[in-house]
Amino acid sequence: MSLELVCPAGSLPALKAAVDNGADCVYIGFRDNTNARAFAGLNFDLPGTSEAVRYAHARGKKVFLALNTYPQAANWHLWQEAVGNAAEAGVDAVILADAGLMRYASRTYPELRLHLSVQGSATNYEAINFYHEHFGIRRAVLPRVLSLPQVEQLVQHTQVEIELFGFGGLCVMVEGRCVLSSYITGESPNTAGVCSPAKAVRWQQTPQGLESRLNGVLLDRYADGENAGYPTLCKGRFDVNDETYYAIEEPVSLNTLELVPEMIRIGISAVKIEGRQRSPVYVEQVTKVWRSAIDTATKNAGSYAVEPAWMNQLNKLAEGQHHTLGAYHRPWK
Amino acid sequence: MKLALGPVLYYWQRDALFEFYERIAAAPVDIVYLGETVCSKRHNFRLEDWLEVAKKLATAGKQVVLSTQALIESESDLKTLRRLAENGSYTVEANDMGAVRLLSGKQFVAGPHINTYNPQTLALLAELGAQRWVIPVEMSSRMLADLLAGKPPGMETEVFAYGRLPLAFSARCFTARHYNLPKDDCHFRCLDHACGLTLKTREGQPFLALNGIQTQSSKVYNLVAELEGMQLLGVGVVRVSPQPFHTEKILALFRQRLDDNLSGSEAGQLMARFMPDEACDGYWHGRPGIEQAGISI
Numbered sequence: 001m002s003l004e005l006v007c008p009a010g011s012l013p014a015l016k017a018a019v020d021n022g023a024d025c026v027y028i029g030f031r032d033n034t035n036a037r038a039f040a041g042l043n044f045d046l047p048g049t050s051e052a053v054r055y056a057h058a059r060g061k062k063v064f065l066a067l068n069t070y071p072q073a074a075n076w077h078l079w080q081e082a083v084g085n086a087a088e089a090g091v092d093a094v095i096l097a098d099a100g101l102m103r104y105a106s107r108t109y110p111e112l113r114l115h116l117s118v119q120g121s122a123t124n125y126e127a128i129n130f131y132h133e134h135f136g137i138r139r140a141v142l143p144r145v146l147s148l149p150q151v152e153q154l155v156q157h158t159q160v161e162i163e164l165f166g167f168g169g170l171c172v173m174v175e176g177r178c179v180l181s182s183y184i185t186g187e188s189p190n191t192a193g194v195c196s197p198a199k200a201v202r203w204q205q206t207p208q209g210l211e212s213r214l215n216g217v218l219l220d221r222y223a224d225g226e227n228a229g230y231p232t233l234c235k236g237r238f239d240v241n242d243e244t245y246y247a248i249e250e251p252v253s254l255n256t257l258e259l260v261p262e263m264i265r266i267g268i269s270a271v272k273i274e275g276r277q278r279s280p281v282y283v284e285q286v287t288k289v290w291r292s293a294i295d296t297a298t299k300n301a302g303s304y305a306v307e308p309a310w311m312n313q314l315n316k317l318a319e320g321q322h323h324t325l326g327a328y329h330r331p332w333k
Numbered sequence: 334m335k336l337a338l339g340p341v342l343y344y345w346q347r348d349a350l351f352e353f354y355e356r357i358a359a360a361p362v363d364i365v366y367l368g369e370t371v372c373s374k375r376h377n378f379r380l381e382d383w384l385e386v387a388k389k390l391a392t393a394g395k396q397v398v399l400s401t402q403a404l405i406e407s408e409s410d411l412k413t414l415r416r417l418a419e420n421g422s423y424t425v426e427a428n429d430m431g432a433v434r435l436l437s438g439k440q441f442v443a444g445p446h447i448n449t450y451n452p453q454t455l456a457l458l459a460e461l462g463a464q465r466w467v468i469p470v471e472m473s474s475r476m477l478a479d480l481l482a483g484k485p486p487g488m489e490t491e492v493f494a495y496g497r498l499p500l501a502f503s504a505r506c507f508t509a510r511h512y513n514l515p516k517d518d519c520h521f522r523c524l525d526h527a528c529g530l531t532l533k534t535r536e537g538q539p540f541l542a543l544n545g546i547q548t549q550s551s552k553v554y555n556l557v558a559e560l561e562g563m564q565l566l567g568v569g570v571v572r573v574s575p576q577p578f579h580t581e582k583i584l585a586l587f588r589q590r591l592d593d594n595l596s597g598s599e600a601g602q603l604m605a606r607f608m609p610d611e612a613c614d615g616y617w618h619g620r621p622g623i624e625q626a627g628i629s630i
Contacts, residue, residue: 070448070450070451071450071451071453072450072451072476072479072480073451073452073476073479073480073482073483074476074479076451076452076453097448098451098454099430099448099457099458100451100452100453100454100455100456100457101451101453103453103457104453120448121429121430121448122430123404123405123429124405124406124410124411124429124431125431126411126414126430126432126434127429127430127431127434130430130431130433130434131430133434134457144504145406145503145504146504150406150407153407153408172504173501173503173548174404174502174503174504176448177403177446177448177502178500178501178502179469179470179471179500179622180500180501180541180548182471182616182621182622183471183498183550183622183623184621185621186619186620186621186622188471190448190450190471191450191471215621217538217623218534218535218536218538219534220535221535234501237535238532238533238535238540238541239532239535240532240533240543241511241530247507247510247511247532248503248507249505327504327505
């Protein structure tokens with residue numbers, strides 16, 4: 001079985017860039033908070049979704065639609081309608097996190113393929129098999145917290161396909177189990193589809209340096225000439241016992257290019273690129289590199305080596321211009 | 334409304350834990366949740382120890398619930414989970430969908446780390462055997478009211494009402510990271526931080542508390558002034574999260590409130606000196622969690 005390349009798109013040009021440069025599947029979201037990248041100006045309306053599906057299907061590629069936030073009693077109908085709209089648009093799968101919504105989707109649209117979102121926080125095969133037994137999920141996206149041997153062990157105990165994050169912004173917390181953002185701003189990925197939302201961010205030049213604040217809380221302070229990234233609250237510098245450092249996580253990207261043959265060997269079905277909020281140029285370049293890597297590893301895993309040109313290209317696109325193997329590599333922990 | 338004591342979220346010395354539960358046996362609390370919910374490496378207490386404490390507490394008239402770990406990654410985590418699920422004596426609180434799978438068909442509690450945000454998910458949990466659920470910490474009273482309008486019959490609702498908020502779980506141990514130790518050889522440094530390691534902003538504002546792989550609020554979520562509103566909503570249980578000092582005094586103040594012997598502001602004032610940091614209650618009021626939106630404590 002080959003490793004599917006699943007690429008992000010926040011707009012039609014990004015989707016076309018992914019399809020044209022070698023993505024097997026593109027994942028998108030509707031233009032509201034039914035998905036975990038509910039950013040202004042991003043995502044797809046209904047005609048845009050149909051157009052995306054037409055474009056991808058005409059080229060033999062798939063479209064997945066993320067409905068991976070948690071509906072609440074007062075707005076449940078929005079998620080319910082979104083499932084219907086996704087089915088009608090002919091997407092190849094919906095990516096869900098909420099168990100109640102999964103049950104609704106599996107009963108109302110039995111033909112619709114269901115994937116368990118990373119926001120569903122399933123980190124063991126008992127959890128994944130729960131969703132399979134009850135709702136027939138076909139694939140699960142794993143939170144970025146397991147080591148590769150743990151992933152291998154999990155794959156051996158489930159018939160559900162496993163999709164891993166391969167590249168992009170690194171969530172150091174278990175997705176779906178982090179409310180740091182709502183603690184500061186009132187809005188979290190689970191309920192509002194955003195983390196550290198831009199409207200709560202303030203930049204201010206002060207005598208101590210450039211400061212980034214999230215709803216008033218100081219996340220970091222940069223000296224002149226220091227690279228200042230987007231102020232995601234777990235990636236700021238803080239004081240612990242009078243020591244100032246990245247106490248939770250450095251602003252780095254996940255990059256697992258060197259693990260591609262290993263992913264294929266242990267039976268991973270798909271590798272996912274993070275970044276629906278990123279530009280079509282980002283999508284184009286990341287997709288190209290990953291297509292080459294997967295094709296090379298599929299042809300001859302034994303002689304696979306990461307090409308320096310791939311790494312250079314990806315490092316240019318990486319958050320903080322640094323990368324890590326994250327939890328897949330045990331010592332990171 | 335009943336009063337519950339949540340599981341100890343920190344790593345304490347073995348003797349300290351035994352002594353703590355000796356005192357809890359005499360404290361005015363109805364339900365006690367026991368077990369290690371944060372880190373599988375913490376081994377001062379084995380299942381046999383928890384069961385021994387459970388027995389003492391049950392003899393003292395407490396309803397005992399065994400809580401499962403929130404982040405379950407390895408086969409050995411699953412082994413522990415199976416032993417809990419099959420303990421045969423005590424109800425289990427599921428904090429992961431894997432636990433829900435293993436507990437299906439038995440009576441169980443759907444813990445605060447199961448993402449239950451709507452009546453449809455709650456109905457599913459009820460069908461599988463959940464008798465009680467603990468709301469997600471970020472849920473507001475309004476969101477809860479909307480949800481409870483469609484609540485399955487017989488389901489009891491519990492609210493995390495006191496303690497540093499468990500905000501996030503990670504694969505990474507932030508306590509070990511602070512000491513430049515690998516997670517696999519962490520020297521159990523979290524033993525030195527009985528209510529977490531305070532993380533401050535660069536202007537000295539206490540912000541978070543690092544508790545191994547868990548990140549908590551530095552502020553103490555305190556809904557002691559909100560109990561009347563909870564009662565009206567139909568909340569059945571309020572949870573106090575243990576801290577290394579004064580937990581019994583906090584429980585006693587909650588008890589006095591539940592018995593109508595104390596006003597919210599009086600209880601808040603009396604409690605302030607027992608808390609490791611300032612109070613917050615923003616989540617309950619639909620605000621950022623860090624804010625204090627109700628009666629100031």
